[in-house]
Amino acid sequence: MTIDLPARVQLRSARVPADGIFEGPRVLRRLPEGVDEKPYELFGLNPLGAVLGAEIEGVDLADPLSPELRAELNRALLEWKVLFFRDQRITPAQQRAFAANWGPLETNPFIPKGDTDEVTRFARSASMPGFENIWHTDVTFRPNPALGSVLRLLQVPPQGGDTMWADMAAAYDNLPADVRQRIDGLRAVHDFIPGFDRFSDLDVLAGWQEQFPPVEHPVVRIHPETGRRTLFVNQAFTTHIVGLDRAESDRLLRLLFTQAHVPEFQVRFQWRENSVAFWDNRATQHYAVNDYHPHARVAERVAIAGDRPY
Template identity: 55%
Template sequence: MTTTKPQPVIDKPLLHYGRRTLDRTGPGTPETAYRILDVAPLTPHIGAEIGGVDLTEPIGDELADELRQALLEWKVIFFRGQHGFEQHHQVALAGLWGPPEANPFFPKAETAGVSRLAKDAMAIGMENIWHSDHSFMAAPALGSVLRAAEVPSAGGDTMWADMAVAYDNLSDEIKERIEGLTAVHDWVPSWGAVMTEEQIAQMRSKLPQVEHPVVVRHPRTGRRTLYVNEPFTTRIVGASEEESRELVDHLTLQARIPEYQVRFRWQPDSIAIWDNIATQHYAISDYFPQRRVMERIAVAGVPLS
């Protein structure tokens, strides 16, 4: 008697044929005319360097509106040469989008909501992974403001991936299969790897597993966005173990496609602001034994739908 080897749930082609859909905004969105900001795109659909603004000066209503619009349009925006930019400026800047959100794993590293993230010659560091901040929380962070305090002479770049574009380019078959599905997000497989069982139990009481839609509607644009990531999305609710693993693997790997990404080379006093629902990011750990010091503040989010 012969047996037939089970076919994979998802057939993964080695090559992509034809053009990709790389839309900066959703269908029907009008073009933005900026009166204050100088917007220099880094790719056609994600990432732009912003000129014409000194973020150490008070931010008036018109400038605030343009900054918010630029972030919605480009998903991550960059500023260079912001000398004299200090923590109170960072708090005020992040406040344009909402109140600060504490990182539950670095409470002692924060001052006024700003986390100081240092990697120096004493710490080789570890390879990063594509992720969306705080997706293991019921209301994940809406965005982040990150300042480069000290950077290596080479290396230490950060990349962002556009997850609305990632959704747009899924096959019709996959879109149909994931419509209405939810996924479990959990911090234990990642953060728990460096914690004791007692520490995990204590933190678990504060941070239980949560579920989010596999495809979310962006809370401010309504655009459909793929919302799964490698470290925190553990399974698809209601799917068999095999189907869940196949789907999670296929969907999380979409962030690795270069056409969906932008890469930013840091300089001292550079600043990045990113939309944490629309993007995932990856900090490249290639600069040992040099030093890299960043200061970040996250913006509190809302439950996703």
């Protein structure tokens, strides 16, 4: 039996791709609706991607920020989602002081510490490989996930070790209308265990279950400052969607997880020693490329406490 052309076209248009990525033109809207492009007066800005990622020039993170500079950097963070600073020879205390301009700092009990509890240290080598090569948003297992993070590279491998970020507002914008309609209003469960059971002792994980029980967050969160709808599920910590049976939840999550893989929504940063990245954890996912072993890669991160997603 043959299928007439209109029916075949209808079947083709209704098909969800096996890899979850829909081909065709992308809507690459960097700024929120109604926001116009404005120049930056207090620093230079060099865009690295279409929707996110920009290098900032002329700012020394060792110096205290004036209210005017802090406000303009915050506008750049909201508009570009991840900011990069080169040649920043700062101390951990100066890194913490810079991050504290955006709010109280949080701690992470699962990652080794730097000079204080607020600094987490990622020291990767042949004997201690990294497990951050998965698209994720930091600490969504908390009721109030981090607002953002400031990451500084202390030791860079001779090649490799890049980090990638994906704009999850662009990912939401480019979902088919029926998928957006389906997920608006849904909630999903986030749990720390899937993200840490790969390299933590199960007895240690069990000891943290009372302090970090699973939490629910909206599948699509509203960014508290820009108002944009942002896809807010990630492969590291999101376990299932509330109200759906497991098979349907798994199918839908696989589709949503895959949207971070679209190159048009991404920026890739090549580190140099003393480079710093500052990203909006409410709007992005990131992925640490694990292609540098057996060489060492050492980084320290400070995270800023966030608010409850809505």
